[in-house]
Amino acid sequence: MKLRKLLSTSASGLRTHKSRSLLTILGIVIGITSIIMVMSLGKGAQNLILQQIQSVGSKIIGVSPGRHPTSIVDSLSTFTDSLKKKDLDSLLNKSNVPHAGEIMPVVFGSEAATYGNERYVPTIFGGTGMGFRIYNIYPDQGRIFTEEEVTGYAEVAVIGSEVKEKLYGADDALGQKVKIKGRSLRIIGILPKTGQVSFLNFDKVIFVPYTTAQQYIFGIKHYNRIVVEADSEENVEATVSDITRTLRDNHDITDPEKDDFFMETQADAMEMVSTITNALTAFLAAIAAISLVVGGIGIMNIMLVSVTERTREIGLRKALGATNRDILAQFLFEAVFLTATGGIIGIALGGGLSFLLSSALRMFYELDWQFVLPLSAVLLGIGVSSSIGLVFGIYPAQQAAKKNPIEALRYE
Numbered sequence: 001m002k003l004r005k006l007l008s009t010s011a012s013g014l015r016t017h018k019s020r021s022l023l024t025i026l027g028i029v030i031g032i033t034s035i036i037m038v039m040s041l042g043k044g045a046q047n048l049i050l051q052q053i054q055s056v057g058s059k060i061i062g063v064s065p066g067r068h069p070t071s072i073v074d075s076l077s078t079f080t081d082s083l084k085k086k087d088l089d090s091l092l093n094k095s096n097v098p099h100a101g102e103i104m105p106v107v108f109g110s111e112a113a114t115y116g117n118e119r120y121v122p123t124i125f126g127g128t129g130m131g132f133r134i135y136n137i138y139p140d141q142g143r144i145f146t147e148e149e150v151t152g153y154a155e156v157a158v159i160g161s162e163v164k165e166k167l168y169g170a171d172d173a174l175g176q177k178v179k180i181k182g183r184s185l186r187i188i189g190i191l192p193k194t195g196q197v198s199f200l201n202f203d204k205v206i207f208v209p210y211t212t213a214q215q216y217i218f219g220i221k222h223y224n225r226i227v228v229e230a231d232s233e234e235n236v237e238a239t240v241s242d243i244t245r246t247l248r249d250n251h252d253i254t255d256p257e258k259d260d261f262f263m264e265t266q267a268d269a270m271e272m273v274s275t276i277t278n279a280l281t282a283f284l285a286a287i288a289a290i291s292l293v294v295g296g297i298g299i300m301n302i303m304l305v306s307v308t309e310r311t312r313e314i315g316l317r318k319a320l321g322a323t324n325r326d327i328l329a330q331f332l333f334e335a336v337f338l339t340a341t342g343g344i345i346g347i348a349l350g351g352g353l354s355f356l357l358s359s360a361l362r363m364f365y366e367l368d369w370q371f372v373l374p375l376s377a378v379l380l381g382i383g384v385s386s387s388i389g390l391v392f393g394i395y396p397a398q399q400a401a402k403k404n405p406i407e408a409l410r411y412e
Contacts, residue, residue: 021338023302024298024299024302024303024338024342025295025338025339025341025342025345026295026342027291027292027294027295027296027298027299027342028292028295028296028299028338028339028342028343028346028385028388029342029345029346029349030291030295030346031288031289031290031291031292031294031295031346032292032342032343032345032346032347032350032381032384032385033346033349033350033353034288034291034350035285035288035289035292035346035350035377035380035381035384036346036347036349036350036351036354036373036377036378036381037350037353037354037357038281038284038285038288039281039285039374039376039377039380040350040351040354040358040371040372040373040374040377041354041357041358042277042278042280042281042284043281043372043374044354044358044369044370044371044372045277045369046273046274046277046278046281047370047372048367048368048369048370049273049277050270050273050274051368058233058236058265058266058267059101059229059230059231059232059233059236060134060227060228060229060265060266061227061228061229061230061236061239061240061243061263061264061265062225062226062227062228062263062264062265062269063083063225063226063227063228063243063247063261063262063263064083064224064225064261064262064263064264065080065081065082065083065222065223065224065225065260065261066080066082066260066261066262067259067260067262080260081220081221081222082222082251082260082261083105083222083223083224083225083226083261084221084222084223085221086250087223087226087246087247087250088103088105088223088226090246090247090249090250091103091226091228091243091246096242096245096246097228097239097242097243097246098242099230099231099232099235099238099239099242100228100229100230100231100239100242100243101228101229101230101231102130102229103130103226103227103228103229104127104128104130104131104210104226104227105127105128105210105223105225105226105227106125106126106127106131106210106223106224106225106226106227107126107127107210107213107214107218107220107223107224108123108124108125108126108213108224108225109123109124109217109218109224110122110123110124111124111180111181111217111218112180113163113167113178113179113180113206114167114178114179114180115167115168115176115177115178115179118166118167118168120163120166120167122159122160122162122163122204122205122206123200123201123204123205123206124180124205124206124208124213124217124218125200125205125206125207125208125213126207126208126209126210126211126212126213126214126217126218127207127209127210127227128145128147128150128209128210129144129145129146129147129150130227130229131207131227132144132158132207134227134229135197135200135202137191137192137194137197137202138191139158139189139190139191139192140190140191140192141174141189141190142158142174142187142188142189142190143188143189144158144188144189144207145158145188145189145207145208145209149209150209150210150211151211152211153209153211153212153215153216154209154212155183155184155185155186155212155216156185156186156187156188156208156209156212157178157185157186157187157188157189157206157207157208158187158188158189158190158191158206158207158208159173159178159187159189159190159191159205159206159207160191160194160201160202160203160204160205160206161190161191161192161193161194161203162203162204163203163204163205163206164190173187173190174187174188174189174190175187175188178206180206180216180217181216181217183216183217185206185208185212189207191203191205193366195365195366195367196367210223228243236265240263240265243263244259244263247259247261289384292384292385292388295339295342295388296339296388296389296391296392297392299335299338299339299388299389299392299393300392300393300395300396303331303334303335303392303393303396303397304395304396304399306331306334306396307331307396307399307400310400311403314327314400314403315403315404318403324401324402325401327397327400327401327403328397328398328400328401329397330397330400331393331396331397331400331401332390332393332394332397334393335389335390335392335393335396335397336386336389336390336393337389338389339385339386339388339389339392339393340382340385340386340389342385343381343382343384343385343386344382344385346381346385347377347378347381347382350377350381351373354371354373355371355373358370358371359371
């Protein structure tokens with residue numbers, strides 16, 4: 001049968017049962033829509049996180065306590081106290097780490113902050129002025145704390161916009177006191193509304209000197225993290241090696257398997273994020289694909305019903321000279337046409353819903369979330385939907401082709 005005639009015959013058969021055709025492709029539309037949305041939003045989330053990591057700078061090296069997390073047990077070990085002042089002093093020694101630029105010890109946690117009758121639980125971030133520079137975020141009112149205030153355990157704080165709103169409302173917070181763990185900290189700066197940057201929501205943060213956080217808020221002698229900035233991108237790897245050697249010497253470690261610290265560069269963080277988001281997207285897409293299998297089974301069932309209902313039509317066509325191959329091609333094409341149409345509708349619907357959700361995330365949550373519709377998602381949608389029609393349409397098409405023309409003409 002010529003392709004043009006095959007198309008015409010198949011289209012006529014589908015038009016005759018419009019409602020059934022629409023119900024047939026519904027499962028495919030839902031499945032492809034889900035896959036497109038998962039892949040589109042997953043790619044958008046990945047791009048957002050990678051942009052935030054890149055904004056910190058490619059020369060930044062993070063040194064964390066504990067083993068590099070490869071399991072839940074290792075993740076818990078990151079809350080150890082293996083990084084101490086001795087390590088900071090060694091890293092500040094240029095002979096140990098010659099390519100290190102600025103170094104910032106970091107302590108963090110959550111504590112209740114109060115002002116009058118108001119109470120709010122922000123993230124307390126103890127660091128130095130370097131923290132504001134590497135994140136490129138500065139107060140729009142007031143100033144950041146100085147190096148003298150850091151070394152002098154000064155009770156000063158820079159607060160995020162949400163902290164200011166929750167504790168002070170419309171009142172001027174600059175110069176006021178905020179009480180944390182019984183200590184009254186003077187507010188010297190207020191950050192503009194910023195939102196999430198890297199892994200920190202700056203609107204919900206109170207920045208204090210790390211010395212103040214250690215001594216008066218958390219009561220600890222160790223650091224949760226040490227941030228080292230290499231003097232150039234070319235020297236990042238050399239700096240990592242120098243830090244590793246220095247800390248192993250400090251901790252009397254000769255076996256690398258027993259390191260009680262680990263390091264991450266921005267390149268490492270980006271690679272890890274890409275791996276995690278790609279795996280999560282694939283997992284969610286696989287779950288969404290279950291509806292495609294259900295849709296495929298539905299197509300096979302409906303096509304079998306269609307074969308039974310059109311038995312006389314099949315007998316008549318065979319009597320007029322149609323071969324088994326012609327009948328097989330017609331019913332198989334109908335199944336593929338239905339699923340491919342469902343795939344196209346699903347791609348359009350999934351892309352449209354993803355665009356609306358991306359716009360909503362930008363508008364309501366003020367995230368720099370960009371709409372992305374990967375070409376791979378489009379090709380996957382078309383390919384999978386067509387393949388399902390082919391796979392689940394073969395059996396009904398074979399059943400139609402096998403019918404005896406004389407018995408088919410007698411069928412009531």
